[in-house]
Amino acid sequence: MAGMKSINLDGEEIYVFNSAIYIFESSAGCTLEVDMIVSEVTLRKYQNRESLITEIELEDGGLISSFMFLKAVPGELPRLSLFCELDPDESYESILRIGEDHQDFPDIEADITLEEIRKVEMPNEKITLKLNLPISQVEWLKDQKNKELNELFKELLEGYLERQPK
Template sequence: MVVVKSVKIDGESIHIFNSAIYIFESSSGFSLQLDLIVSEVTVKKYRKFENLIMEIELEDGRILNSIMHAKILPGGLPQLNLFCELDDLNEYEDFEKINENDSWFPNIEEGITLEEIRKVEMPDEEVSLKLKLPINQVEWLKAQKKSVLIKMFNEVINDIMKKQNL
């Protein structure tokens, strides 16, 4: 079985939590498939691209360079599905081959949790709050720098979450 050691997208190394690389056989031909469990930050970064320049280092030392089509798989853990058509299967003889009619596909989510992924790379999200406060508090908030407010809210929310064992 072929194992992925590292992956670079457009020259940038990404953290992979699990992966599967295999040959997919369909009625239209053969394709090289690379399924990756990555962080939510990585999915967000590459979701807008249809094609990516990939460098895949395998555990046996081989390096595969290819332009691959990208799909974001919904649900479950954050995943990228990358694929490219293959004309010559000779250099991929030791890769697992899966037919479109097979009922088995690699389960790369097994044994990984979203909490583990977020320990490595926590995504940031913008949030807007609508509050009704006394005018003196509103004036004080408006006078603060955004970075100070973000730090303050992070600390307050983290303290509350610790108290609630979240």
């Protein structure tokens, strides 16, 4: 069975930690499905989209280009799941077929941790802090640029966290 070698979403190649591509056969019909473990940054970028132009390069050299739709699939790790109707002009011989009564869907989360994903791409979050500081420190903070403050707090927190017992 052919696996996915690479994927482009709307013309941009994304990094995939693990994936499964298969044809899901149900009483309602057949769909091509792609489940991928991605970074939190990638998930945030695409999760609110309804559909994407997708180009998938298979390990056996095949290429699938399709307009695919996003669906929500729960999991412990950041995950994008795409699906589309089968193209009658495409050959899907090398792709795994799974029936709706099949119990063993591919487990793409096995042996991957959120910590490993964050080593590849760490997301940034905005945070607002309410502090009670002496006025001289408040004035100094107000005079600083956001970029400089971000670096300062990042360094302070990294140093503090390194000294904490594990």
